[in-house]
Structure formats: C-alpha cells, structure tokens
Amino acid sequence: MILPYLLRLLCLCFASFFVLNVVAGLFVRISCKSAIRFAESRTPIAAARFLLGLRMLPFALAVLFVLGLCVPSYLWLEPAANSERVGVLCALLGLLCAVTCSISIMRTALSLLASRRYNRHCRLAGQETHMPGESSPVVLVENEAPLLAMSGLLRPRLLISRGVLRALSAEELDAALRHEHAHRTSRDNAKRLLILLTPDIFPFVRPLRSLESTWSKFAEWAADDLATTGDSSRAVSLAAALVQVARIGARPRLPFLSTSLLACDRDLSARVDRLLQTAPIAFAVSKPARHGLRTAGFLLAGGFAVLLLAPSTLSVVHKLLELLLH
Amino acid sequence: MRPTVIRFLKNRIARGANASQSLALGTLEFELMEILWSRGESSVRDVVPKLSRPLAYTTIMTTLDRLFKKGLLDRHKSDRAFVYLPHLSRQQWERTRAENLVAGFLSGPHPSRDLLLSCLLDAVGEHDATLLDDLEKKIRSRRKELSRQGQP
Numbered sequence: 001m002i003l004p005y006l007l008r009l010l011c012l013c014f015a016s017f018f019v020l021n022v023v024a025g026l027f028v029r030i031s032c033k034s035a036i037r038f039a040e041s042r043t044p045i046a047a048a049r050f051l052l053g054l055r056m057l058p059f060a061l062a063v064l065f066v067l068g069l070c071v072p073s074y075l076w077l078e079p080a081a082n083s084e085r086v087g088v089l090c091a092l093l094g095l096l097c098a099v100t101c102s103i104s105i106m107r108t109a110l111s112l113l114a115s116r117r118y119n120r121h122c123r124l125a126g127q128e129t130h131m132p133g134e135s136s137p138v139v140l141v142e143n144e145a146p147l148l149a150m151s152g153l154l155r156p157r158l159l160i161s162r163g164v165l166r167a168l169s170a171e172e173l174d175a176a177l178r179h180e181h182a183h184r185t186s187r188d189n190a191k192r193l194l195i196l197l198t199p200d201i202f203p204f205v206r207p208l209r210s211l212e213s214t215w216s217k218f219a220e221w222a223a224d225d226l227a228t229t230g231d232s233s234r235a236v237s238l239a240a241a242l243v244q245v246a247r248i249g250a251r252p253r254l255p256f257l258s259t260s261l262l263a264c265d266r267d268l269s270a271r272v273d274r275l276l277q278t279a280p281i282a283f284a285v286s287k288p289a290r291h292g293l294r295t296a297g298f299l300l301a302g303g304f305a306v307l308l309l310a311p312s313t314l315s316v317v318h319k320l321l322e323l324l325l326h
Numbered sequence: 327m328r329p330t331v332i333r334f335l336k337n338r339i340a341r342g343a344n345a346s347q348s349l350a351l352g353t354l355e356f357e358l359m360e361i362l363w364s365r366g367e368s369s370v371r372d373v374v375p376k377l378s379r380p381l382a383y384t385t386i387m388t389t390l391d392r393l394f395k396k397g398l399l400d401r402h403k404s405d406r407a408f409v410y411l412p413h414l415s416r417q418q419w420e421r422t423r424a425e426n427l428v429a430g431f432l433s434g435p436h437p438s439r440d441l442l443l444s445c446l447l448d449a450v451g452e453h454d455a456t457l458l459d460d461l462e463k464k465i466r467s468r469r470k471e472l473s474r475q476g477q478p
Contacts, residue, residue, distance in 0.1 A: 236468050243461050246454070272461045276468045 003086050009074050011086055011094040012321055016070050017062045018097035019324070024058035025201035029208060036214050044221035051215040052191055055208055059198045068304065073314040074321060087326045100199045108196040112153070115257040119151050122159050134158070134177070140165070146248035150180045151258035153189050159258075167244045175227060175238035176245070176261050182226035183259040188219050192257050220263050224275060239275040242268060350423075351398075354381075354389055359398065359412065359419075367411045369404070 003011060028035075035054055039047035119139075126141035136157070141147055144163035150156045158180055168176060183189070195215075200206050228235040245262050254260055262268065307313050351359060361376045362368055370387045377386070390410050393399045398419070401408045414422065 233472055236465060236472065239461070239468075240465050243458055243465065247458055269457060269461065272464065276464055 002084065005078070005080050008084060008086060008325070009071070009078075011090060012074060012325060013066050013070055014094035014097040015090045015324055016321065017066050018093045018100070020062035020065050021058050021097075021100075021199065022201050024061045025208065028054055028058055028211070029201070032208070032211055035211070039214065039218065044218045044225055048186075048215055048218040048222045051211055051218060052195075055195060055211050055215060056198060058201070064304065068308050069313065069317045070321060072308070073317040076314060077318040084325070087324075090325050093324075096203065097199075099203045100201075103203055104197055104199040108193065111193075111196055111256045115151060115153070115255040118255045118258070119157060119159075122151070122157075126159075131177075144248065145252045146245045146262060147252055147260075148176055148180065148245060148262075149254055149258050149260040150183050150189065151255065153193060153257060156184050156189055163248050164245055167248055168241055169237075171234075171237040172241035172244060175234050176241040178227035178234070179223050179238060179241075179261055180259070182223035183219075185226065186219070186222065188223070188259050189257050191219070192259075196256065216263065217267055219259075220267065221271065221274065223259070224271060228275065235275040239272045242272055242275075354385075355393055358386070358389055358393065359416075362399065362410060362412045363416045367409050369407050369409050371407070373410075 035051070039050050042050065122139050122141050125143070126139050128137040129140045131138050136155075138158045138160055141159060141161045143161050145161050146164060147159055147161035148164045149159045151159055158177070164176075165173070195212055200208070206212075224235075224238060228238055242262060246268055357377060358373060361373050365372065365376070370383060370390060373390070374381070374383060374386055390399065390401075390408075394401050394410065398413055399410045400413050401410045403409075412419075
C-alpha cells in the first residue's frame, strides 16, 4: 500500500501506539497479582492511586513515546517529498489500534449518555431540594430504592431516595453524605471516565478488568476513610448506614459514571469490618511519601526530556519506525 | 436408507426432544451411573459385583442399554461384550439437570415461573438477612464499646 507523507505518519503512530500499548499492557497484566498484593499493604488512598496509575501506565507510555519520540523523529528525519510503501503488518497494526481506540471512545460516549439520561430521569422522578450542610442542591427521588449516589461528571449531583432518607438516622445520614462528598473531592467519576477512555490491549478483550475492579474497591474504602477521618463514632455510623441501606433491598442499577454508597454488595462485610476496627486507619498519604512520588515523577520527566533531546535517540527511533513501516 | 442409520437418527431426534426427561434417573440407573462415574470404563460383568443388592446379569445389561439410549453412556465392543463409559461427568450431569429444571420452570405457565423465582429470591434474601443481622450485631457491640470508653 503506497501512502503519502502524512497518512504514513498517522499509520506509523497508530501502529507504534498499538505495539507499545500491547507490550506495556501485557507487562501490567503479568504483574497484576503482585501489584494488587502490594496495593493491599498500603492505605486505601495510596492503593487506589497506585492502581489507577498502573491501569493508565500502558496508555501513558504509548502516548508519550508516540508524541515525544515517533512524531519528532519522523518529522525531522523522514524526507517529505516521496510516497512510500507501507507494509501489511504496519497497516494491520494501525487498523487494530484504530479499532481498539474506537471501542473505548464508543464505550465512553455510551456511558456519558447513560449517565446523562439517568440524571434526567432522577430529576424528573424527584425534586431538587437543599439539605442542611449541603452547598449544592440534592435530587430527592420519591421511591423506596436504596439509592444514595453521586452522579455526573462536571457538576456531580447527589441523588437520594425517600426510602434512604427515612431509613437513616441523622448521624448515619451525615456519615453517608460525607462518604459521597469524599467521592466528589477525589473526582472518582472523572477517574472512571479516564478508565473508560483508556484503550484496552486488544479489541474486545479487557485483560486489566481485575485491576479496575480492585481500584473501584479501594476507591470506596478511601472514601470511607476520608468520610470518617479517623473518628470512631462516625465510622460506626457509616457502617450502620451501609447496613441500613443494604437492608432496604436490591440496589438499583446505576450508570458506570456514578459512585454509590453501596457500590458492591460483595464488599459490604469487608467494609463494615474495616470501619469497626478499634484503631482507625490513617486516611491520608504522608507528606514524605507524597514528596517521594513527586520527586520520582520529576526524575522520570527529566530523564525522558534528556532522552528526547539527544539526536542519536531520534535516529534510533527513526530506524525502528522504518523497520515497522516496511 | 439402512435400518441402522434410521435407528441412529431416531435415537438422535429422540435424545434432543426428551433431553430433560432422559436426565432423570431411576434408583438402579443412578446406582449404575455412580459405579461408572467412580470406576470409569466397565463391562456388565464388572458392574454386577459392585451393586448393593444382587441382581440378574440381564437386568443390568438392559438397564445399561437403556442408559446408553438415553445418551448418558457411551459404549464400544470389546471381546464380544459391550464396555460402557459415562458420556457426561457427574458434575456435567448435575449442571445440565439443574439447567433443564430451571428452564422447564421458566418456560412453563406464569404461576410456576413466579413460584420458582420467588423461591430463589427468598433463599438469597434469607442469606443476606443473616449476614446483615451479623453485621448489625457487630455494630451494636462496637457502639457499646465506644460508649464504655466515653465516646458518644
């Protein structure tokens, strides 16, 4: 297949993105179990950050490589005038990348639509009201479902059903609302969107699903910790709220871009046990740890910049691209 | 068409139509299946001494033949006698039987379908209620502990 200069660049970008995403993704998939074990030894907040970072790693590395090395080396070292033949393998890899990315974009668009539709449905079925201690309006849904969720992306709305409002005492409701606020502060819905947007390793296969579900579990635990802030009586109230809401019945099916008090029924027992522990768990990443992470980030970025500025790197990358192209 | 082919086709059609019926086993049939599941490939002569009660050789032969026709056993000839082996493992048989049972209920009239669903929901609900009761007990005892320590 003979392609002009820019189309060739596009094909190369897609193909190299696919290859890098597959290599890094498989590496993450292989180290998944050890990573989850490591995350379990950390605080839930740190664990959630670590797992989200690991989930994003293949995509981030592939994008960084393509934009930072492939594109500059191609634009700098490839003669602009000629049209060249593109190998079948390169075209196939490019096509696979396009399919994988289209699937993730489609998935995201559908989830956004579902979330929007659900919010509109709740607003129509209920009424917007103000609750004490709540700065933004709350959507009160007139039914008995165990609904207490934060839905939406840019302006997340708190959705609460009449049944939940009736079932919880003032302390329990306060603890439950704090839990949802913790989700809003952590921007968990935006993180969910990021997960949806991140392309999978292969089309129609999601080998990193276990990482995503473990992240989801730790995000809930982190919200619990942020809601209780080490206060034992508040932790007991939140545990009681969880049990009360679970007692109401089967939880409604919520869109993916929303966080709920009872995100997963299977995790209920573990969450309650954690909240009832005698010694409350530290709920924030310590300053030295945060400082260390920042330093590691800067070092990584610096190293990459040095690599990028070295002319020999670009010529090596160009040779690799030529190999891939033909 | 040759009679063996006709018999084979008739068997196949009958197997498909009566799939759920063929999985239901009588006492002797079940005992024979248990022996074959534990022993693997066996002839009639191998099975007879393993039975809990003495039965005629021909009775066992007929029952094994019936199980073969139901599609639960496979067989091949060895030294002029048939050697039987289970077509499904015990787990597969139980699974298929349960699937057929549930499918039968769900495809039935509304009352039987609702009855099955409500039974299943009750079973799940009971399990959940026990778990929630346990959790509530833990919360109560933790509350007591906290109030003893002077926290609200």
